[in-house]
Amino acid sequence: MTSQEASPPLKGEAKDGRGWLARLGAQEDLNFLLTNRIPRIAATRLMGRIANIESPAFTRLALKLWQLFTPLDLREAKKQTFTSIKDCFTRELKAGARPFDSRPEVLASPCDAIVGAMGTVHQGRVYQAKGFPYSTAELFGPTHDASVFEGGRFITLRLTSVMYHRFHAPADGTVEHVTYLSGDTWNVNPVALKRVERLFCRNERAVVRMRLSTGQPIALVPVAAVLVASIRLHWLNVLLHIGHKGAHEMPCSAPHLKGQEMGWFEHGSTIIVFVPTGFDLAEGIAPGAQLRAGQALLTLQG
Template sequence: MNDKAMTTIPGRIQRLFAQEDLNFLLTNRVPRIALTKAMGRFSRIESPWLTRLSIAVWRLFTPLDLSEARQQHFRSLKDCFTRELKPGARVFDARPEVFASPSDGIVGATGLVREGQVYQAKGFPYATAELFGPTQDASAFEGGRFVTLRLTSAMYHRFHAPADGTVEHVTYLSGDTWNVNPVALKRVERLFCRNERAVVRMKLASGHAIALVPVAAILVASIRLHFLDVLLHLGRRGAHEMPCSAPHAKGQEMGWFEHGSTIIVFVPRGFELAEGIAPGVRVRAGQALLKQGG
C-alpha cells in the first residue's frame, strides 16, 4: 500500500465516525459498562509491542499528538492515556482574578444557573441538584455560571487547580457510562446526571465556593484524585462522601481521567467568561476561563 493511501485511511475512518447516527449507535447502543470495565483491564496490560499496536490503532480514530509528552515510550495504554507533559507545556495564568481552565478541552454548553437548571445542549436541561446528588447543596451556584469542558480521547487527560484554594469535600456517585460527545448530548436527556461522576467542592483563596464535576464516559470510568490518594471507579456503589482539607496552588495537578471525558465547572455570582470563551472553542489547561468581576 502506498504512502498516499496510508495517509487517507485514518481520515476516512474519522469521517465515517462523524456520521451522527452511526456514531451514536457504535458508542452508545452497546454494553457500555462491560466494555468500559474490559477497556480498563486491557489498558493496564504492560507490553511494549501491544502498547505500540494499540496506539497505532487509536490514531486511526483520532488525531493523537504525543509531541508534548514527557516520554515517548509507554509501558501500557493507560500510561499513554494519563501521560505527563514536558515542563512548561502548560502555563497557568497567574493573575489573581483569573479562574484558569483546569484542563485541556473543548468548551461545550455555558451559561447562568437559573432556578437550579443548566443545559447540556440546546433544549436539553438538567437540574444541578440531580447532578450534585442527594447529599450536596447546589444552591450556592444559583445565579452563577457553569462551563462544560469536553476532553477528547486524544487530549491531555490530567486536570489541575484552577486557582489557589482548598478542596473541602468530594462526593462520588456511581452511574452509567454514556458517551459524552455532542451527538449523545443532543439525544440522551440528563446525560451527565446518569453517568459516573465526582463532585469536588473547593473554596478559593478569594473566599468563593466553586465546584468541579468530572464526569466519566464510555471506556473511561476511572478518576484518580491525588489529594485523596484514591481511584474512583465503577466498582464503588452509592454516594461516597470524602471530606478533606487539601490546599492547592493554582496549576497544581489534582488528578486524571483514564481516557477522555468532561469536567463541568460551577462558580457563584461575580464571575464572567474570559475573553474568547464560547461553545466550540478549544482551550488548554491554564488558559483564562473565567474572571472575577470588578
C-alpha cells in the same frame, strides 16, 4: 506554570481550530452508535483491563492503530515510550507545556477541552444541550446545597480521547469535600447530549467542592463516560470507578495552588465548572472554543 502566552495549534488542527473540529464532528454520529448500543459498563470494565496490559509491543501497535483514526499528538509528552495504553492515556507533559495564567483574578481552565454548553444557573437548572435541561440538585447529589451557584455560571469542558487527560487546580484554594456518585457510562459527545436526557446526572461522576483563596466557593464535576475506567484524585490517593457503588462522601481539606495537578481520567470525558455570581467569561470563551489547561476561563469582577 505562570504565563499568558498563547499555545501553538495542535497537530492536524487549523489555526482557527475548525479543521480538527469538523473532522471530529463527522465521526461522532458513528461514535454514538458504536458506543451506546453496547453493554456500556461491561465495555468500560473490559477497556480498563485492556488499558492496563503491561506490554510495550502491544501498546505500540495499539497507539499506531489509534493514530490512523485520530489526531493523537504525543510530541508534548514527557516520555515517548509507554508500557500500557493507560500509561499513554494518563501521560504527563514536558515541563512548561501548560503554563497557567498567573493573574490572581483569573480562574483558569483546569484541563484541555472543547467548550460545550454554558450559561447561567437559573432556578437550579442548567443545560447539557439546547432543549435538554438538568438540575444542579440531581447532578450534585442529595448531600450538597447547590443553591450557592444560583445566578452564577456553568461551563462544560469536554475532553476527547486524544487530549491530555490530567486536570489541574484552576486557582489557589482548598478542596473541602468530594462526593463520588456511581452511575452509567453513556458517551458524552455532542450527539449523545442531544439525545439522552439528563445524561450527566445518569453517569458516574465526582463532585469536587473547592473554596478559593479569595473566599468564593466553586465546584468541579468530573463526569466519566463509556470506556473511561476510572477517575483519579491525587489528594485522596484513590481511584473512583464503577466498582464503587452508591454515593461516597469524602470530607477533606486539601490546599492547592493554581496549576497544581488534581487528577486524571483514563480516557476522554467531561468536567463541568460551577461558579457563583461575580465572575465574567474570559475573552474567547464560547461553545466550540478549544482550550488548553491554564488558559483564562473566567475572571473575578473587581
